Amino acid sequence: MNLLGQAMTVVRKDLLLEWRGKGRLISVLLFGVVTLLLFSFAVGPDSTLLRAAAGGFLVLALLLSSTLGLSESFRVEQEQRAIEGLLLLPVDPIALYYGKTLSNTLFLMLLAPVLTPVGLILYSVELDLKGLAVLLGLWTLAAAGLSAPGTLYAAMTSRLQSQDVLLPLLLFPLVIPVLMGAVKSTTLILTGDPMSQVGSWATLLASFAIIYWSLCGLLFPHAIEEGI
Amino acid sequence: MSTRAADSAPLAVQTTSLGKRFGRQWALAHCDLEVRPGEVLLLAGANGSGKTTLLRLIAGLYKPTQGSMMIYGMDPEQEKLACRRTLTLVGHDNYLYSQLSALEMLQVWTRLGGMELAEEQAIELLREVDLDDRRDYPVGGFSAGMRKRLTLLRTRLEKPKLVLLDEPFSALDAAGQNLIEEWIEGYRTAGKTVVLASHNLPRSTKLCDRAILLQQGQMLWQGTGNELLDHVGTTV
Numbered sequence: 001m002n003l004l005g006q007a008m009t010v011v012r013k014d015l016l017l018e019w020r021g022k023g024r025l026i027s028v029l030l031f032g033v034v035t036l037l038l039f040s041f042a043v044g045p046d047s048t049l050l051r052a053a054a055g056g057f058l059v060l061a062l063l064l065s066s067t068l069g070l071s072e073s074f075r076v077e078q079e080q081r082a083i084e085g086l087l088l089l090p091v092d093p094i095a096l097y098y099g100k101t102l103s104n105t106l107f108l109m110l111l112a113p114v115l116t117p118v119g120l121i122l123y124s125v126e127l128d129l130k131g132l133a134v135l136l137g138l139w140t141l142a143a144a145g146l147s148a149p150g151t152l153y154a155a156m157t158s159r160l161q162s163q164d165v166l167l168p169l170l171l172f173p174l175v176i177p178v179l180m181g182a183v184k185s186t187t188l189i190l191t192g193d194p195m196s197q198v199g200s201w202a203t204l205l206a207s208f209a210i211i212y213w214s215l216c217g218l219l220f221p222h223a224i225e226e227g228i
Numbered sequence: 229m230s231t232r233a234a235d236s237a238p239l240a241v242q243t244t245s246l247g248k249r250f251g252r253q254w255a256l257a258h259c260d261l262e263v264r265p266g267e268v269l270l271l272a273g274a275n276g277s278g279k280t281t282l283l284r285l286i287a288g289l290y291k292p293t294q295g296s297m298m299i300y301g302m303d304p305e306q307e308k309l310a311c312r313r314t315l316t317l318v319g320h321d322n323y324l325y326s327q328l329s330a331l332e333m334l335q336v337w338t339r340l341g342g343m344e345l346a347e348e349q350a351i352e353l354l355r356e357v358d359l360d361d362r363r364d365y366p367v368g369g370f371s372a373g374m375r376k377r378l379t380l381l382r383t384r385l386e387k388p389k390l391v392l393l394d395e396p397f398s399a400l401d402a403a404g405q406n407l408i409e410e411w412i413e414g415y416r417t418a419g420k421t422v423v424l425a426s427h428n429l430p431r432s433t434k435l436c437d438r439a440i441l442l443q444q445g446q447m448l449w450q451g452t453g454n455e456l457l458d459h460v461g462t463t464v
Contacts, residue, residue, distance in 0.1 A: 020327035085323020
């Protein structure tokens with residue numbers, strides 16, 4: 001079986017696990033909704049301020065929810081050391097990495113249809129269908145940019161007791177370009193883009209997603225030399 | 229095969245001064261081991277003697293701190309995937325996903341391992357370990373013995389030349405233990421190499437061609453299974 005076939009087997013397995021144990025998706029979604037709610041309480045009833053900060057709040061909710069989802073994705077692998085069973089097979093570690101990263105990206109993308117409407121209602125933002133479609137596209141790029149280093153670090157820290165602390169500590173500084181690009185472009189979509197800058201920010205997001213996917217894929221086999 | 233040809237055939241496992249250190253503690257040190265193709269080798273020793281570390285080093289799950297190793301003439305550092313195709317390890321853990329069924333577990337392993345397995349063949353394999361009627365149940369609901377039997381099926385799926393078994397009899401009832409004995413005898417007949425670590429000396433010494441006693445990460449003694457029983461009794 002080729003690399004792509006092996007990666008797709010990992011994706012299929014992860015999606016099946018996700019479907020059977022819906023708890024992870026529900027808890028991460030609820031966490032994202034609660035985060036959005038807390039931001040709105042923190043700012044207060046000032047609707048102008050809420051609208052201006054809505055892009056940042058939405059992206060931060062995605063970022064915070066993503067660390068929860070990423071660490072959970074490797075908890076299931078560690079439960080009965082299932083990941084070790086996969087590493088013992090004649091499977092290229094790169095296929096395992098891209099399979100896990102793709103399923104984590106899909107997982108993060110699933111947050112968008114729930115968090116976006118909740119955010120729009122909470123922060124009193126109106127958005128037409130075209131804007132919504134562009135927002136979902138940007139969310140996909142941000143999810144890809146977060147999940148590539150996130151999967152690598154989640155694998156590296158998955159056997160550590162302090163994973164929940166270490167993962168965000170390692171991940172957040174690395175994804176600052178993704179965070180900036182996502183916040184800027186989302187804010188432009190929500191508040192108006194008279195200078196047509198969204199395209200440039202989307203290009204930045206796409207570039208970092210490509211860089212992270214390439215680099216982390218190369219690093220993964222070395223990171224797991226001593227097992228995960 | 230002529231004697232000359234047999235002599236020139238690569239050893240199943242050859243380690244030279246192999247060692248593994250965790251922090252300051254050497255789990256295994258200066259291990260020089262030769263395992264001939266088709267041999268059944270028993271690793272015996274108390275807890276912490278280095279049996280599991282040695283098996284995990286051979287399986288490529290640990291990187292040696294010192295020394296080198298060859299698997300059927302291949303250097304695992306250079307030919308990692310080829311070595312993985314040659315061997316399988318069933319260790320203390322079951323490598324299972326609780327939410328997948330027994331049948332789905334076999335399908336994940338075979339697809340990722342690049343093997344073909346029709347559903348009928350999978351069911352036949354599950355029948356061997358008395359799990360065919362539970363094939364669609366999530367393995368999270370299985371008993372420890374059932375999980376172990378399912379994981380041991382990996383040695384049948386992957387058809388490896390080198391089978392590494394870490395405590396294969398643990399968690400199994402008498403019928404399960406008899407089945408594993410049969411399998412190991414079958415592997416010997418098929419010319420496969422088996423390295424097993426076990427505390428169940430009465431069973432494992434019957435099966436092995438040679439036994440090695442490990443103590444605190446060092447190879448202390450080697451001989452036949454019966455000699456091991458004379459040396460340490462039935463428990464280590």
